[in-house]
Amino acid sequence: MGSASASYRGHRYPVEVISHCVWLYFRFPLSFREVEEMMLQRGVIVSYETVRRWCAKFGQAYADGLRRRRPRPGDKWHLDEVFIKINGELKYLWGAVDAGGNVLDILVQNRRDKAAARRFFRRLMKKTRAVPRVVVTDKLRSYGAAHREVMPSVEHRSHKGLNNRAENSHQPTRQRERAMKGFRSVGGAQRFLSTFSGISPHFRPRRHLMTASDHRAEMTVRFAIWDHVTGVVGAAATA
Incomplete structure (x- = not known):
């Protein structure tokens, strides 16, 4: 086998x-x-x-x-975070894709502050074993603060209109979230979405x-x- x-x-x-x-x-x-x-x-x-x-x-x-x-990820990463409700509580789903739309990683976190952004940056680099040339984010200030601390040599472009690729990557997750009538725990959501983000895009x-x-x-x-x-x-x- x-x-x-x-x-x-x-x-x-x-x-x-x-x-x-x-x-x-x-x-x-x-x-x-x-x-x-x-x-x-x-x-x-x-x-x-x-x-x-x-x-x-x-x-x-x-x-x-x-x-x-998968081929090595591109050197331009798009990052975005959206809220999700887990057992009635507001949490945040952080996601990253490269310029080709390939999902690099997802992470469910309680907040969207500097510490959460820093954690996601470090996790991304560890998981991909790469450092991007450019990161594109929305206007959330947490990204800028974490970027200066974790990857200061990487170009950071902060503009809502440039980040549609990352925002669109959440659509399959939203569809699945509705079908499942939400998630019951943070750990369950992380486990499911980690698997889902690895399998579903392969067939899309x-x-x-x-x-x-x-x-x-x-x-x-x-x-x-x-x-x-x-x-x-x-x-x-x-x-």
């Missing part, structure tokens, strides 16, 4: 079923029960609780595998810039990568 093969030991369902359920849940705004129903229509009997356990166990590993296969190429044939070809490549990351290709080879 592929990179996640050891994790499948003891599971009676084949890799193809497990990876397909995880794909359905993180790619589309579906509940665990809806994934269960879709699999039943295909003749596969699996409970929604089993789907939930698979998503919890394999989702992050799949997301990390996809991230490792910039469709508006492609012809239909180019889009089909690109999706074929991306599904092949998914099969390698999840171990489906290896399972088929050893069957």
